[in-house]
Every structure is written in structure tokens, then in C-alpha cells.
Amino acid sequence: MTDAVRIAIERDIDIVSARQAGRTLAQQIGFTSTEQTLIATAISEVARNIVVYAKFGEIELAPAHDDGRDGILVIARDRGPGIADVALALRDGYSTKRSLGMGLPGARRLMDDFDIQSLVGRGTTVTMKKWRR
């Protein structure tokens, strides 16, 4: 019922598919409707980062378990240019493109756990989790 899913991110319409798949999985895991929206919005932000900065990548969604807690795991993976200064990219309002610079810091606030690994020239992986209350 709640298997891992992968969504290829190549065009802006894939952002919509990824967040809809995220909402569906979050619902199956038992998140409230408000929490589903927070998760879908966070997915939208990291998926857009792939389209804007890396062009291609994928979003992986899976149920997460830890110490009796249930949650959702979201991994955004790309082989794009990478982020030279991750700390800077996580600052509100910082952007190298014409965006608000709210994507990564915003996604971090919407989720419970947030990790970003990036190598310049190799790509970026954002791993986020949210736990049921």
C-alpha cells in the first residue's frame, strides 16, 4: 500500500506530479490534511530547485519509521552544478536565480528533519523527513 515512489523531474509540470504523489503518500501514512499540505509544499520547493538549477533529477518518496514513529521520507536528487555554499543557500532570501530564495530555507521549516549534501559539479541531494504527531 505504501511503497516507495520515484518521480522523474524534468519539466515544471513534474513539480505538480511530485507534490501530488507526496500528498497521496502522506495521506496513506496518516498525516492530517494540513500536514499533507506542508509536505506537498516542501516537495514543490525542492522539485522546483531541480528544474531551475539542475534541469533533471528525481524525487523519491517513501514511508519512514523510527523508534515507533511513522513519517515520510522525501529525497530530491540531481546531478546538476551543485551548491558551492550550502549555508548561504539555506539563508532566507538568498538566490542565484531570479527566485525569492525561499525554496530551501522554506522547505526546511516545513519539514522536521532536513539534510543537504552537495558537491560542486556533481550534484545535490536533499533528504527531508516529517513525522506524525
Place this chain on the structure above:
Amino acid sequence: MPVPILKQNSTLIASIVSALSDQDLVEFRDDLARKIGTHRAKGVVIDVTAIDVLDSFATRTLRGIAYAARLRGARTVIVGIQPSVAFAMVQLGLDLAGIDTALDLEEGLAILARTRA
């Protein structure tokens, strides 16, 4: 999917009925800016009741639509932001500063009627 834009007297009513891609949003923005001119609209209501996610791009585009409409002589009211969407926007650090919002279409039309009276 195009966003239908209806005309009622000097007001344009745009109801976003399904999730929009970034491209859809940009097309909607351009279409609306054009129709404000062709219909000589003084007010615009954008109904986002059916929208389940307003992320940073969508919020920025809506804000741009409202500012551009004002420059074209029309006042915009955004109506129907769902409770959970509002909550997510606050956590993202987004706002619609300087733009009128209302609970629903009826309320939005009432705001436009009041400012014209």
C-alpha cells in the same frame, strides 16, 4: 490548463480550478493583464479555492499579477486561500503584502464594490 476569466460589469473574475504548472501561471498572468485592457476592468477577483499548494513561485506570480493589475488601473482581491495553504505560506515566510484578500468570492466582490462606492 487555461484559467477561465469571466467578466461581470467592470470586474474580471478568474477561478483557478485545478493545480497549475509554472507555465500555466505565467500564461494566466499575461492573459489577465491583456483582458484588463480589453474589458477596461477596474477590479479583479482571483479565486484560489481549488489550489492545494501555493509555493514560493506561485505566491510570487500572484503578487506580480496583482501589482501589474494595479498598474493597469485595476484592483485585485485574492479569495479562497485554504486554511492549510495559509499555514504553509506562513511557515515558508511568504506573504501577499499590500494585496487584498478575502474569504470567498462574495466577500471579494463586496470589497471591490465598497472601494468603488
